[in-house]
Amino acid sequence: MTLWLYSEGDAARGMGHLSRCLAYAQVWRQSGGDVRWVVDGDAAARGMLGGECVAWHAWQQMPPLPDCGEDVAIVDSYSATLDTLRQISGHAGRTMFLDDTERLAYPDGLVVHAAPGVGVDRGEARWARGPAWQPLRPAFAEVPRRSDVVSAITRLLVLMGGTDPRGLTSRMVALARQAYPRADIHVVLGSAEVPEPAGCTVHCRLDAMAMRDQMLAADLAISAAGQTVCELARCGTPAILIGVADNQQKQLREWPILGTAVAAGWWHDAQLDEQVLAALAAVTAPETRYAMAQAGQDAVDGQGVARALAWLKGETS
Structure with a gap:
């Protein structure tokens, strides 16, 4: 089973999308799965994803699609059209959308909206809300409890x-x-x-x-x-x-x-x-x-x- 990651990142838009997608990629690969990236990015993004299998182009309106119904997809984009999301969802076994602004009524899949607070679920997708769904990198999976603090900030x-x-x-x-x-x-x-x-x-x-x-x-x-x-x-x-x-x-x-x-x-x-x-x-x-x-x-x-x-x-x- 292959995980397809659709994302974007550059000096102007920042690297946040790529950073959190890397968290999924690392854990998926550790479990024995394959990872394919489709990314709209610049030289900085290429440096960040060095060693990954990446198709580099502006995919947000005409994406390459999974060719196996068992493959799954994660989409992390502020500019992909709703039609594009429907295409990806229709070709992948399961599709997850990362959302920060409740920007669309998403098609069939799971929307991860990890910001705190409440909101209005829209579209066919199920919404998973709250920081418990935040995609942190593996290094943050196990962290010691902060049991005390210093009296003065040093x-x-x-x-x-x-x-x-x-x-x-x-x-x-x-x-x-x-x-x-x-x-x-x-x-x-x-x-x-x-x-x-x-x-x-x-x-x-x-x-x-x-x-x-x-x-x-x-x-x-x-x-x-x-x-x-x-x-x-x-x-x-x-x-x-x-x-x-x-x-x-x-x-x-x-x-x-x-x-x-x-x-x-x-x-x-x-x-x-x-x-x-x-x-x-x-x-x-x-x-x-x-x-x-x-x-x-x-x-x-x-x-x-x-x-x-x-x-x-x-x-x-």
């Missing part, structure tokens, strides 16, 4: 997205330094083309295990409000969130309601610096950060990939 992690599309990293490092002048500040960059900020330790192109270790070591993170938020929650790392893309609106609203993070606002807010400093001040107390850590690890158990692949294999309904 290590802070800055994560503004793999390609830092809004150019916020240096600015956030400066704000972190202003709020916590004695803390060690660590930054993770997904591309060597992103300028390295001064006054911090920079880590570039970390694999999943190294990223997990950075999150576990941090007392607090400043993060873009993408899927990295789920990895931080899994590690029990309290977070200050900044929206850097339109599809992050629900993340920015719902994670603070769950109690795992504080929303500082949007990248284009005129008073963003002041809002970030206020958010950093709001999590100074260790009891506040402890409650955030517990809420995050309660919400995300790291088994989202296993749940999804069990459905694709027909082991669950």
Whole structure:
């Protein structure tokens, strides 16, 4: 049985789609299955998927289709048309759609909408909602419980997205330094083309295990409000969130309601610096950060990939 992965990613759109699809691919392959990718992407995407079997082209209106009725498919796209999704669903044994914005009334299959909060299910597909379905990479499947927190913040992690599309990293490092002048500040960059900020330790192109270790070591993170938020929650790392893309609106609203993070606002807010400093001040107390850590690890158990692949294999309904 082959898993077909339809996705997209580049410097402009980010690598979030590809990152979460890689989580499915790795676990599927570990169970003995084959993986075929169909990707609309650039050189950065090619680097990320090095070693994978990939057909590279803009597939969103005319996709190559599974040629065996036993094959299954995952579609992770903001631009694929409904007709394209119907074609894929009609040729695959089972099809799963990853959705962040409730953008379509999906055809027959399973829609995974992993953001917190409620919504309206549309279309023929069954909807699976909530962070328990988030496709975390295998390194995050087993994570130690954060049993306590330090009294003062001594290590802070800055994560503004793999390609830092809004150019916020240096600015956030400066704000972190202003709020916590004695803390060690660590930054993770997904591309060597992103300028390295001064006054911090920079880590570039970390694999999943190294990223997990950075999150576990941090007392607090400043993060873009993408899927990295789920990895931080899994590690029990309290977070200050900044929206850097339109599809992050629900993340920015719902994670603070769950109690795992504080929303500082949007990248284009005129008073963003002041809002970030206020958010950093709001999590100074260790009891506040402890409650955030517990809420995050309660919400995300790291088994989202296993749940999804069990459905694709027909082991669950």
